[in-house]
Amino acid sequence: MIEAAQAAGVQVIWDIFHYGSPDHVDQGGSGFTEAYVRFAAEAVRVHRSVAGTAPLVCPINEISFFAWAIEVGYFPRVGPKKRGWFKRQLVRAAVAGVKAMRDAEPDCRFIWAEPLIHVAPRDRTRAEQRRAENVRQGQFEAYDMLTGLAEPELGGSEDCVDVIGLNFYPHNQWYFQGPTIPMGHHEYRALSEMLVELAERYRKPIFIAETGAEGSGRPAWLHYVCDEVRDAMSLGAPIQGICLYPVTAYPGWDNSRHAEVGLFSTIHADGSRSLRQPVADELERQRTLFAAGVS
Numbered sequence: 330m331i332e333a334a335q336a337a338g339v340q341v342i343w344d345i346f347h348y349g350s351p352d353h354v355d356q357g358g359s360g361f362t363e364a365y366v367r368f369a370a371e372a373v374r375v376h377r378s379v380a381g382t383a384p385l386v387c388p389i390n391e392i393s394f395f396a397w398a399i400e401v402g403y404f405p406r407v408g409p410k411k412r413g414w415f416k417r418q419l420v421r422a423a424v425a426g427v428k429a430m431r432d433a434e435p436d437c438r439f440i441w442a443e444p445l446i447h448v449a450p451r452d453r454t455r456a457e458q459r460r461a462e463n464v465r466q467g468q469f470e471a472y473d474m475l476t477g478l479a480e481p482e483l484g485g486s487e488d489c490v491d492v493i494g495l496n497f498y499p500h501n502q503w504y505f506q507g508p509t510i511p512m513g514h515h516e517y518r519a520l521s522e523m524l525v526e527l528a529e530r531y532r533k534p535i536f537i538a539e540t541g542a543e544g545s546g547r548p549a550w551l552h553y554v555c556d557e558v559r560d561a562m563s564l565g566a567p568i569q570g571i572c573l574y575p576v577t578a579y580p581g582w583d584n585s586r587h588a589e590v591g592l593f594s595t596i597h598a599d600g601s602r603s604l605r606q607p608v609a610d611e612l613e614r615q616r617t618l619f620a621a622g623v624s
Contacts, residue, residue, distance in 0.1 A: 331379045340385065342440050343376070345369045345426065347390040348404065356399075357408025357415065362422040369426040373434040383436035389423045391496065392416060392471040393443050417483060420474045424484040442494035442538035443471050445523055447502040449516040461505035472531060492569070493531055494538030495524070499550060512553070520557035521564070528566035535567055539574040541590050548611040555615040559623065573612065577602060 334341045346365060350356055354364045369388065376384040389395070396416035398404040408415050430437045446468050450461040472493065473479035477486045502510040502517055510516050528535060537558065542550035551573065558568050576591040587595050592609060593602040 331376060335380060342385045342387055343372070344387045344390050345372055345430075346388065348395060348398075355407065357418065361418065362425050365422045366425050366429045370429040370433040373430045373437055377434055383434045383438070385438050385440055386430060387440050387442055387494070388426050388430070389419055390442055391444060392419045392423065392475075393468060395419060396471075416470065417474070417480070420471065420480075420483050420485065423475065424486075424489055427489050438491045439489060440492040440494055440536075440538075441472070441475070441490055442496055444468060445495040445497045445501060445520075445527070447510070447518040447523060449502070449504050449510060449518075451504050451507050457505065464505060469530065476531065490531070490533060493527060493533050493535045495527065495535065496539035496574075497523075497537060497554070498540060499542050499546070519560075520554060521560035521566075524558065524561035524566045524568060525564050528561070528568075533567075534569050536570040536572065537568070538572055540571065541574050543588055543590050547590065547605065548607045551608065551611050551615065555618070559618070 330341070345368070350364075355361060369386075373384055373386065376382070393416070395404070396413075396419060399406060399408075399415045400412065408418060427439055430439075446465065448461045448465040450457040470479065472490065473485075474483050475485045475489045477489075479485075497520060499512065500509050504510060504516070524535065537554065540550070540554050541547065554571065558571060562568050573591060577593045578587060578589045578591060578595040580586070581588045589595070589605075592605055592612070594605065596602055
């Protein structure tokens, strides 16, 4: 994959750990961190041996979502049934992995990806607003731990995070214990406001690590995200890029449906994919606007 990326002129941000691990590794066990650290250090050594350069690395993908998925049983449960335990397990491993990768390859840069969300109360009672806000604030826990803003005993520090990555989709805003909030609803929070909040909280470079929509909504969603990013940039948010993800259609996670997303269709019988021209047109339009510095 490293050789293919070089041949294609593509710079990859390498996920070291994206949910899955070998069967012999217990993600909730005492030996998990050691296994992860060994693998992470060797991965960056391999990159140097093949590419001759230090890699850009995402040490652990979506710690917040990963921990939630384990706690609610969406992913197979590991470790004790203790709220917040697995998130701290992942943060400890991530911090140790960053140190090991930096020792092996001092020029590594660490780029993370965490969900960007908004949670609204179902009514205006104080208790309901407090519960919704507590859930919303949970999106910051992983970055706060990694940067040492919270629970410094986990080992986090400012230099663990070079770039803040944020994953944002049409379903990333919802009522507390309720349905998704549709765009245009009075409770829907502008993406630009959310980005400025993150920029002021962490004072680090930011990029949209994942964003995209399904079906006919794809071009309109890309249009919305790009407009909001420009608004946030005009207010001082240091946003460096947007990743359209996934770039190809794929079978859905839960039901293997044909999830028509990104620039390219599902695979045809002859092995080819079709370009989704409306998405390509909007992508080119947005590239032109960004290049021209349009706000």
